[in-house]
Amino acid sequence: MMKKAEELRQKYLRHEMFPTIFCDGCGIGNVLNYTLWAMDELDMDLDRTVFVSGIGCSSRLPGYIHADALHTTHGRALAFATGVKAARPDLHVIVFTGDGDGSGIGGNHFLHAIRRNIDLTVILINNFTYGMTGGQAAPTTPIGGITTTTPYGNIEHPLDVCAVAQALGASYVARWPVTYPYQPIKSIQQGITKRGFALIEMLSPCPTAYGRHNNLKNLERHWQWYRDHVVLKEEYERIERFGTDTERAALRDKMPIGVFQDIERETFSDQWQALVDRVKL
Amino acid sequence: MTPDRSLIRKALGPKVQFIHGDDACAYGAALAGCTFFAGYPITPATEVAETMAQILPRIGGCYIQMEDEIASMGAIIGASWTGAKAMTSTSGPGFSLMQENLGYAIMTETPCVVVNVQRSGPSTGQPTLGAYGDMMQARWGTHGDHEIIMLCPSSVQEALELTITSFNLAEKFRTPVLLFLDGELGHMRERVVIPEDDEFEIVDRVITSQSPHDYQAFQTNGSLVPPFAPFGTGYRTYVTGLTHNEQGLPRTTSPQIHQHLVQRLVAKIITNQAEIIAYEELYADDCDLAVITYGLTAGACHDAVAEARRRGIRAGMLRLITIWPFADEVVARWASRVRAILVPEMNLGQMVHPIREAVAGRCVVSFLPKIGGELHLPAEITAALETLAITAAR
Numbered sequence: 001m002m003k004k005a006e007e008l009r010q011k012y013l014r015h016e017m018f019p020t021i022f023c024d025g026c027g028i029g030n031v032l033n034y035t036l037w038a039m040d041e042l043d044m045d046l047d048r049t050v051f052v053s054g055i056g057c058s059s060r061l062p063g064y065i066h067a068d069a070l071h072t073t074h075g076r077a078l079a080f081a082t083g084v085k086a087a088r089p090d091l092h093v094i095v096f097t098g099d100g101d102g103s104g105i106g107g108n109h110f111l112h113a114i115r116r117n118i119d120l121t122v123i124l125i126n127n128f129t130y131g132m133t134g135g136q137a138a139p140t141t142p143i144g145g146i147t148t149t150t151p152y153g154n155i156e157h158p159l160d161v162c163a164v165a166q167a168l169g170a171s172y173v174a175r176w177p178v179t180y181p182y183q184p185i186k187s188i189q190q191g192i193t194k195r196g197f198a199l200i201e202m203l204s205p206c207p208t209a210y211g212r213h214n215n216l217k218n219l220e221r222h223w224q225w226y227r228d229h230v231v232l233k234e235e236y237e238r239i240e241r242f243g244t245d246t247e248r249a250a251l252r253d254k255m256p257i258g259v260f261q262d263i264e265r266e267t268f269s270d271q272w273q274a275l276v277d278r279v280k281l
Numbered sequence: 282m283t284p285d286r287s288l289i290r291k292a293l294g295p296k297v298q299f300i301h302g303d304d305a306c307a308y309g310a311a312l313a314g315c316t317f318f319a320g321y322p323i324t325p326a327t328e329v330a331e332t333m334a335q336i337l338p339r340i341g342g343c344y345i346q347m348e349d350e351i352a353s354m355g356a357i358i359g360a361s362w363t364g365a366k367a368m369t370s371t372s373g374p375g376f377s378l379m380q381e382n383l384g385y386a387i388m389t390e391t392p393c394v395v396v397n398v399q400r401s402g403p404s405t406g407q408p409t410l411g412a413y414g415d416m417m418q419a420r421w422g423t424h425g426d427h428e429i430i431m432l433c434p435s436s437v438q439e440a441l442e443l444t445i446t447s448f449n450l451a452e453k454f455r456t457p458v459l460l461f462l463d464g465e466l467g468h469m470r471e472r473v474v475i476p477e478d479d480e481f482e483i484v485d486r487v488i489t490s491q492s493p494h495d496y497q498a499f500q501t502n503g504s505l506v507p508p509f510a511p512f513g514t515g516y517r518t519y520v521t522g523l524t525h526n527e528q529g530l531p532r533t534t535s536p537q538i539h540q541h542l543v544q545r546l547v548a549k550i551i552t553n554q555a556e557i558i559a560y561e562e563l564y565a566d567d568c569d570l571a572v573i574t575y576g577l578t579a580g581a582c583h584d585a586v587a588e589a590r591r592r593g594i595r596a597g598m599l600r601l602i603t604i605w606p607f608a609d610e611v612v613a614r615w616a617s618r619v620r621a622i623l624v625p626e627m628n629l630g631q632m633v634h635p636i637r638e639a640v641a642g643r644c645v646v647s648f649l650p651k652i653g654g655e656l657h658l659p660a661e662i663t664a665a666l667e668t669l670a671i672t673a674a675r
Contacts, residue, residue: 014519016530047515052359063519063531068512070362071521071531072355073385079352083359083367084512086343087317091363091513109355112348268345276338281291 003037012036012046014066021060025211025219027178027204028058031125034181034202035094036065038188049092052081054101057132057206058125061096075105078113081120089119089269092192099126099140103161107139110161114168114197118268121191121198124161127206135209142253146213162201166261171196173261177203177226180257187259196267203230203255233258284316284340286478292339296475302440302466303370305473306396307332309444310368312476314483315394316342317367319356321349321375324408325464326398329370350375354382357393361386362520364488364511366448370396372464373415374405377422383457384423385522387546390499390507392451392486394444396460398467401654410654411463413576416631419459420605426543428550430557431459431605435579437471442481443602449484450557454549455506461604463627465656466577493517498529499542505549550606559602560611564590568597570669571619573612573636575601578625578657585662592663594670604632609639621645621673623665625657645673 013036022028039049046067053059055074062069072080077097085093102110102124113120129147130136136149139159146153165173172194174187184202191198205211205222216222231239236256239247289311300308306329310318318337320330330346337344343360347353350371357367371379376397386393399415401407406414415422419431430450434440444460451458489496489508498518501507510516523531524539532538550557563586570589574582579600589596599615601608612635616622621644624633633648640646649665651657 014530016528046517048513050512063521067517068362069519070359071519071523072358073381073522076351076355076382079347079355080359082345082347082352083317083319083356083361084363085359086319086345086356087360087365087367088363088513108348109352112352272338272343276341279338281288281339 003040008036008040012039012065014064017063020064022057023208025205025207025222026057027127027202028061028125030178030181031058031123031184031202031204032061032064034184035123035188038185038192041185041189042192044092044192048090049094050084051094051096052077052084053096054098054106056098056101056130058096058098059101075101076109077101078106078109078120078122082113082118085118085120086268086272093120094192095120095122097122097124099124099128099161100130100138103159104139110164111168114165114170116268117169117171117196117265119195119197121188122200123188124199124201125204126161126201127204127210129206129210131206131209135206135213147210148213162199162260165199169263169265170199170261171263171265172198174199174259175201175203175255175257177230177257178205179223179226190262196265229254230257232256233260283314284342288340292336293475298473298475299470300437300473301328301468301470302437302462303328303398303468304332305437305441306370306444306460306462307336308475309441310394310448311336311340312481313366313445313448314485315366315368315448316340317357317360317365318342318369319345319347319353319360319367320369321347321353321371323372323375325400325467326370326372326396328467329396329398350378351382354379354395358382358386358389358391361391361393362512366392366452368394368396370398372398372400372408373402376415376418380422384425384427386457387423387427387429388522389520390455390546391457392455393457394447394451394460395457396444396462399461399463401652407654409464411465411577411627411656412652412654413463413578413627413631415461416604416628419461426547428547429459429605430454430456430550430603431461432602433461433576433604434466435576435600437466437469438473440466441473442476445481445483449482452484452486453506454553455486455509456550461576463577489516497527499525500527501545505545505552554606557603557606558608558611560608561600561602562597564597565599565615568595569620570594570596570666570673571615571622572596572598572662572666573601573615573622573624574598575604575632576627578627581657581659582625582662584659585666588659588663589666592667594666596666601632607635607639609635612636612639613641613643616640616643619644621647621669623647623649623662623669625649625651625662625665627651627656645669
């Protein structure tokens with residue numbers, strides 16, 4: 001069903017916070033749009049939803065939503081969110097984080113929140129760079145990527161956060177570029193509904209801090225880059241297994257997108273409740 | 282989530298027990314109404330977490346072992362925003378890791394309690410031995426202008442009681458409160474009497490009586506402490522470590538808003554310091570030499586003062602229970618009455634600095650440091666007093 005942007009705005013946004021801090025061509029606003037859309041589809045109660053974020057451009061998102069929110073310290077969103085969820089398992093907890101926040105400085109919390117399968121919906125917005133500080137190399141910056149701290153090109157291997165989450169047994173793992181609106185909305189819905197740790201990685205353009213160094217300052221070209229550099233997971237796997245040499249060579253610069261994992265696993269809160277029932281006096 | 286009082290009693294067991302300082306902190310927390318603990322193992326504080334892990338599931342609370350001390354501090358702040366009384370415990374290395382989130386708790390006015398069972402540093406130092414080397418880190422460890430509340434017990438019984446006080450102060454002033462022991466007190470066993478519920482006060486943070494429509498999360502309406510609205514109750518509070526206005530929204534470039542906020546955070550502690558500062562005095566009106574002490578060292582000081590008096594030296598003792606905010610007026614009062622003040626510390630000189638500042642030249646200040654994990658012997662302190670009795674002229 002089509003939703004009117006104005007209706008979503010009225011219903012969910014904290015109007016005093018506008019305009020946003022986001023630059024022209026930034027994809028973070030799209031992620032907010034998709035999240036609100038998904039929440040609206042689920043008819044979620046904002047009074048029972050807590051947003052948690054760390055530091056960085058994407059971590060500013062909770063400020064724009066009219067709900068309880070913790071805008072925490074750099075990298076620690078998952079630690080704070082774990083406290084909220086463990087103390088009040090009945091509340092929905094949605095985390096907005098970035099690639100630097102969530103997988104760089106916050107990498108350890110990422111591992112352990114997934115390991116204990118705390119029931120969080122984590123929307124990790126990956127723009128390949130530290131945008132708020134002006135575009136430095138991130139754990140996700142592609143090899144060769146030009147940033148202010150890799151002026152001659154990045155030499156480090158980028159981290160695939162979805163592969164890590166999948167390996168750790170996250171209940172739900174998906175990756176979409178912001179250039180595809182409907183799939184992310186569906187994945188965010190599935191992530192919120194999922195009992196357990198849900199990761200939705202959103203590939204999001206940062207023309208100002210990353211694009212300008214990488215010949216992607218032009219918004220149209222930048223957004224087109226995202227369309228050209230992703231391949232649906234099913235197709236990606238097909239080429240990996242059965243593809244021709246040409247197809248495989250073409251895959252080298254591309255990222256798989258889609259739903260990578262959707263499984264059932266006991267959550268921390270379920271296990272805690274079972275323990276409480278077992279040891280009660 | 283308020284635990285059933287009878288359940289707490291049942292979980293703690295007999296009224297009189299032979300327990301150590303770490304256990305006493307856990308017991309005090311349970312009695313104060315703590316329902317959330319997040320921590321990470323570290324010698325010599327691990328037993329606080331172990332005992333909380335035993336108690337909390339049985340009283341309707343939640344225990345979670347986090348991946349590090351940064352996460353532990355974050356988790357208790359998150360839990361506190363749901364309305365839970367929350368605590369973590371650690372030792373020096375872990376306390377170092379907590380500094381950034383400790384500042385976040387100060388800035389966001391999040392009640393919580395941090396127990397630090399100190400060991401020798403720097404770095405890994407002497408993990409199993411006691412020290413008081415984190416006194417200044419407690420005061421100045423997190424960046425930016427701030428005040429902090431910190432208490433130091435001198436016995437296992439007092440560790441239990443001051444844990445309750447720590448929660449009460451945290452709730453009342455909406456700020457993190459530090460409770461500092463050392464490895465010796467943490468692992469030392471003493472007879473402890475668990476107080477009855479009518480023998481101590483329990484303070485809960487003030488919950489707003491305004492409607493969500495009128496409520497502004499950091500508006501104090503003349504008081505210095507804003508009323509609280511727990512997450513999940515419809516108040517839709519935005520909490521940020523950025524400089525924020527009374528509504529809680531970031532305003533990071535206004536000098537006025539920053540001054541207003543940070544000066545209020547400082548004032549809520551400084552203005553109320555008479556209520557926060559606790560100390561114990563011995564022979565205050567009949568001495569011309571004084572020992573100023575805190576923590577476990579107070580035991581040796583107590584014996585040393587008694588022995589000195591037997592030898593004809595008119596010694597007295599001031600024991601600081603509240604370390605921060607610093608009892609500078611009390612120290613100044615002592616300084617104007619005595620010839621000299623002896624400061625024995627299990628470090629190379631930390632509290633002696635604010636003491637000297639408060640004394641401001643009114644009398645001699647003599648410092649008696651000891652590091653390496655050994656406690657001061659009463660005889661060492663008596664000897665130092667005897668020397669002072671001769672050398673310190675009025």
